[in-house]
Amino acid sequence: MRHHPRGALRHYAGFLKPSAAAAIPVLLERDRAQRLRRLGAAVGDRTSQRLRPTRARMRALQLAPGTRLRWRDVPAPAPPGPGEAIVHPIASSTCDLDCPIALGATQFALPLHLGHECVAEVLTVGERVSTVKPGDRVLVPFQINCGTCTPCRAGRTGSCTSVPPASMYGMGLASGHWGGAFSDELAVPYADAMLVALPDGIDPVAACSVADNVCDAYRHIAPHLPALLDADPDAEVLILAAMSPRFQFGASNPLYAGLIARAYGARNVSLVDARPTVRAHAERLGLNALQPREARRRAPAPLVVDTTVDDLDIALSSTAPDGICTSAGSFHPSARIPALRMYVRNVTLHVGRAHTRALIPHVLDLMRDGRLHPESVTTSLARLDEAPTALREHFLGGGIKAVLS
Numbered sequence: 001m002r003h004h005p006r007g008a009l010r011h012y013a014g015f016l017k018p019s020a021a022a023a024i025p026v027l028l029e030r031d032r033a034q035r036l037r038r039l040g041a042a043v044g045d046r047t048s049q050r051l052r053p054t055r056a057r058m059r060a061l062q063l064a065p066g067t068r069l070r071w072r073d074v075p076a077p078a079p080p081g082p083g084e085a086i087v088h089p090i091a092s093s094t095c096d097l098d099c100p101i102a103l104g105a106t107q108f109a110l111p112l113h114l115g116h117e118c119v120a121e122v123l124t125v126g127e128r129v130s131t132v133k134p135g136d137r138v139l140v141p142f143q144i145n146c147g148t149c150t151p152c153r154a155g156r157t158g159s160c161t162s163v164p165p166a167s168m169y170g171m172g173l174a175s176g177h178w179g180g181a182f183s184d185e186l187a188v189p190y191a192d193a194m195l196v197a198l199p200d201g202i203d204p205v206a207a208c209s210v211a212d213n214v215c216d217a218y219r220h221i222a223p224h225l226p227a228l229l230d231a232d233p234d235a236e237v238l239i240l241a242a243m244s245p246r247f248q249f250g251a252s253n254p255l256y257a258g259l260i261a262r263a264y265g266a267r268n269v270s271l272v273d274a275r276p277t278v279r280a281h282a283e284r285l286g287l288n289a290l291q292p293r294e295a296r297r298r299a300p301a302p303l304v305v306d307t308t309v310d311d312l313d314i315a316l317s318s319t320a321p322d323g324i325c326t327s328a329g330s331f332h333p334s335a336r337i338p339a340l341r342m343y344v345r346n347v348t349l350h351v352g353r354a355h356t357r358a359l360i361p362h363v364l365d366l367m368r369d370g371r372l373h374p375e376s377v378t379t380s381l382a383r384l385d386e387a388p389t390a391l392r393e394h395f396l397g398g399g400i401k402a403v404l405s
């Protein structure tokens, strides 16, 4: 299945849809002055560096409508402040969301600097940074978080209140203009809080997606599965991904969820995907791969992982009595839920984003113990220099996961 990107007109016309309008108040819910200040400073810095350059230049991968990818020559980040660090990505991977972004089909406005999953080498640190030093290899969580606010101290790092909502790398203006991981340098604003040392013996190419998608998969499985398996060792984990072959998201999150469920001892893990290549990959990983029509005929499962984006109602209808449905979320302002069926079945629904920084050490433990091999999901490996052509082919060809190093 080859995807067809939206050109500039169709991409920008998408911003007239109600779903795009609904995103604005969500993003501006709090700290709107800080968000605007940050964007203003970024524009001012770009202009002043163009007129009177004072800093070195670097490469950053720019994505424009039509899945046009090219290296841009941009100012390197400013020297780090006291608690900050500058890092050099050495292995960066595509997030499942990058494909629809690259096709121009999301509310993330193009052009933007792409990439938000990486392992990096620390280049420079500010004078107050104590946990990492130049030369260290580190995971860089995709969410910006401070480590000191109340949610951060409680491990809810995805809800950090020191930065505006949804502050992230690699998603352009909407997420706060933090730069992309497919670049020579990345600024890390809270180095001690955010950066996690890569354990010895773990390959950066295997670990880079721990910065986002692997943790996203982990939070669907780890909090829920052990108790279910205690009650029934044959309890099924049902993972729903593409309900249509035209589905544009990558398939790494559902495949990682399957691998993590297996690592926790689940014997019965099914992955539903309309794309034959994804089903074949799932089978190779030891998962039970199903077409959507086969899944509809099956008994409901006690743990359902919903990565469909559009089909939460199917996921909830597939959840067994007293079961849990955990959803990776959607960009739509509302979704239909089968409320009566959920009530009668006592179904619990989790919707939301992962608290990535807090989860990274747990995922690294699984990798260090040899129980999880995220690299088995990767379908495309290339050198970072080849990013424009390798990623364009990956996105248009519906690849599962690309890693550049």
Ligand SMILES: [Zn+2]
Pocket (backbone or CB within 6 Å): 095, 096, 097, 116, 142, 212, 213
């Ligand atoms: Zn992502």
Ligand SMILES: [Zn+2]
Pocket (backbone or CB within 6 Å): 145, 146, 147, 148, 149, 150, 151, 152, 159, 160, 161, 162
């Ligand atoms: Zn915080």
